[in-house]
Amino acid sequence: MKLSQDxxxxxxxxxxxxxxxxxxxxxxxxxxxxxxxxxxxxxxHKGFEYARTQNPTRAALEANLAAIEGGRAAFAxxxxxxxxxxxxxxxxxxxxxIVTDNxxxxxFRLFDKVLTRYGLTFSFVDTSAPAxxxxxxxxxxxxxxxxxxxxxxxxLTDIGRAAELAHRHGALVVVDNTFASPCLQRPIAxxxxxxxxxxxxxxxxxxxxxxxxxxxxxxxxxEWLRFIQNxxxxxxxxxxxxxxxxxxKTLALRMAQHSANGLALAEFLKGHxxxxxxxxxxxxxxPQHELARxxxxxxxxxxxxxxxxxxxxxxxxxxxxxLMALAESLGGVETLVCxxxxxxxxxxxxxRRAAIGLSDSLIRISAGIEDIEDLKDDLRQALAAGx
Numbered sequence: 001m002k003l004s005q006d007x008x009x010x011x012x013x014x015x016x017x018x019x020x021x022x023x024x025x026x027x028x029x030x031x032x033x034x035x036x037x038x039x040x041x042x043x044x045h046k047g048f049e050y051a052r053t054q055n056p057t058r059a060a061l062e063a064n065l066a067a068i069e070g071g072r073a074a075f076a077x078x079x080x081x082x083x084x085x086x087x088x089x090x091x092x093x094x095x096x097x098i099v100t101d102n103x104x105x106x107x108f109r110l111f112d113k114v115l116t117r118y119g120l121t122f123s124f125v126d127t128s129a130p131a132x133x134x135x136x137x138x139x140x141x142x143x144x145x146x147x148x149x150x151x152x153x154x155x156l157t158d159i160g161r162a163a164e165l166a167h168r169h170g171a172l173v174v175v176d177n178t179f180a181s182p183c184l185q186r187p188i189a190x191x192x193x194x195x196x197x198x199x200x201x202x203x204x205x206x207x208x209x210x211x212x213x214x215x216x217x218x219x220x221x222x223e224w225l226r227f228i229q230n231x232x233x234x235x236x237x238x239x240x241x242x243x244x245x246x247x248x249k250t251l252a253l254r255m256a257q258h259s260a261n262g263l264a265l266a267e268f269l270k271g272h273x274x275x276x277x278x279x280x281x282x283x284x285x286x287p288q289h290e291l292a293r294x295x296x297x298x299x300x301x302x303x304x305x306x307x308x309x310x311x312x313x314x315x316x317x318x319x320x321x322x323l324m325a326l327a328e329s330l331g332g333v334e335t336l337v338c339x340x341x342x343x344x345x346x347x348x349x350x351x352r353r354a355a356i357g358l359s360d361s362l363i364r365i366s367a368g369i370e371d372i373e374d375l376k377d378d379l380r381q382a383l384a385a386g387x
Contacts, residue, residue: 009068009183010252017063018245029060031242053230057238061245062213065203068248069182069195071215075225076241080178080198081106082234083212087174087194088143089232090224093119096140098166100127100157102150102356104176105345113347124352127157128288130165137169146192147176148185148295152305152340152364153357154279156288159295163191172221178202178331179303183255184296188217199236201331204247205254209240254333254369258302261335261367261375266304268376274313274383276361280304302367303330305340308383311360314339316385318363323370323378330366335375338364 003015018029032055037048048054058076066074077083084107091097099111101124111122123136127146144166148157163173174194175187181202187195197203199211213236216222229235236244259282266280281292282300292300308314318326324335328343338344341353341360348358367375 003067012067013064013183013251014249016067017060017065029057029242029245031238032056033238051238052233052235055235055238055241057245058236058241061236061241064245064248065197065199065213066215068251069177069215070186070188071195071217073222073225074213074215075229076199076236076244077212077214077229078234078236079210080196080200080212081110082232083196083198083214084110084176086225086228086232086234087196087214088115088120089228091120091142094121094140095142096121096123096138097143097145098123098125098127098133098136098141098171099145100147100150100155101125101352102153102155102358103145103147104151104178105340105347107145107147107176108345108352109347126155127162128155130158130161133162133165137165137171141166141169141171143174144171145174145176146187147179149179149281149292149301149303150356151179151344152279152303152362154179154281154286154303154305155357156281156291156295158291159185159187159190159192163193167191180296180301181251181255181331183251184259184299184301188215190295193217194221199240199244199247200329202255202258203251203331204244205250205331205333206243206247207329207332207334209243209247211236211240211244255299255301257369258331258367259299261369261372262300262302262304262365264372265365265367265375265379268379269304269306272379272383274308275306276309277307278304279306303364304367305362305364307359307361308363309361311341313385314361314363317382320382320385321378322381323374324365324382330364332366333369335368335370336366338366340364 039045062074125132172193175192195215263282
């Protein structure tokens with residue numbers, strides 16, 4: 001089977017990087033669960049020497065994800081955080097990084113609590129405002145790290161405009177595309193140099209694998225990522241690689257349903273008397289709705305958040321869900337709810353959470369692909385707390 005260069009997105013998801021197994025004809029890439037490979041003679045092998053360095057299942061996934069994101073190469077890691085760590089490991093003491101202020105709590109923790117010990121400096125700014133990016137740029141700035149839409153307040157950054165500013169100052173642009181997925185947003189086409197994902201989320205889509213990936217476009221970045229992946233060894237296992245390959249085959253279908261359910265739940269919540277505020281890029285009153293229409297032309301995803309009156313009310317609501325599961329993570333076929341202030345963003349100081357609009361009454365929903373009426377029923381009864 002040969003994939004046409006003109007193949008469309010859903011076809012690329014299913015076929016890129018994969019060929020029937022030459023020994024059996026199996027249409028699904030096998031799980032090559034091996035630690036090493038026998039060499040035919042000294043210095044002669046079949047392209048595989050040691051499983052940390054190369055694995056056929058992981059190689060198939062990496063080729064698949066590179067094609068899906070429109071990059072030249074991809075590198076799969078044991079988690080989203082190890083993928084981010086591989087990118088920033090290229091920086092040196094004295095280098096400066098600009099980061100979206102409402103970034104994931106784990107990213108904030110890595111940057112602020114770990115990497116500052118090695119002489120790196122970080123400026124957390126509102127990257128939705130180009131003037132804030134420009135103001136933060138210095139001669140030492142080597143990286144602009146964008147998260148868009150942000151977790152959990154769903155703020156967007158204009159990737160094209162941000163990339164233009166960063167490139168003018170010689171800085172690389174990294175986009176964490178986890179919340180949108182490549183189905184809905186294509187950062188490389190908009191000017192990004194590197195794209196990172198937690199494959200745990202939408203790419204895998206079934207809440208049964210933890211992993212991360214970096215997709216690269218430039219020779220020097222590809223060379224470094226290949227080197228650091230082998231040197232540091234935080235690789236994705238063959239089985240997890242196989243699980244993500246299974247997940248990307250249905251990515252286009254799943255994202256269409258995630259987006260439909262996300263919008264329907266946002267509209268339902270917007271009309272509920274107990275809800276103070278709803279955050280979802282697909283709503284007409286979202287402050288960046290027009291940017292969302294341009295930058296995410298195929299849907300706005302399954303991530304949304306809403307506020308009730310207080311932490312006590314949020315706790316009541318969260319404890320009443322029956323169908324929606326109270327759990328960290330996102331992007332699976334089942335709907336998950338969480339309290340970011342005490343769960344995903346607990347490592348972010350309270351004053352910083354307040355500054356980025358993450359209140360103690362905020363509830364985040366990762367809309368799954370269940371029947372929308374069942375999801376509405378569960379929200380309805382959960383919000384009836386205290387009635």
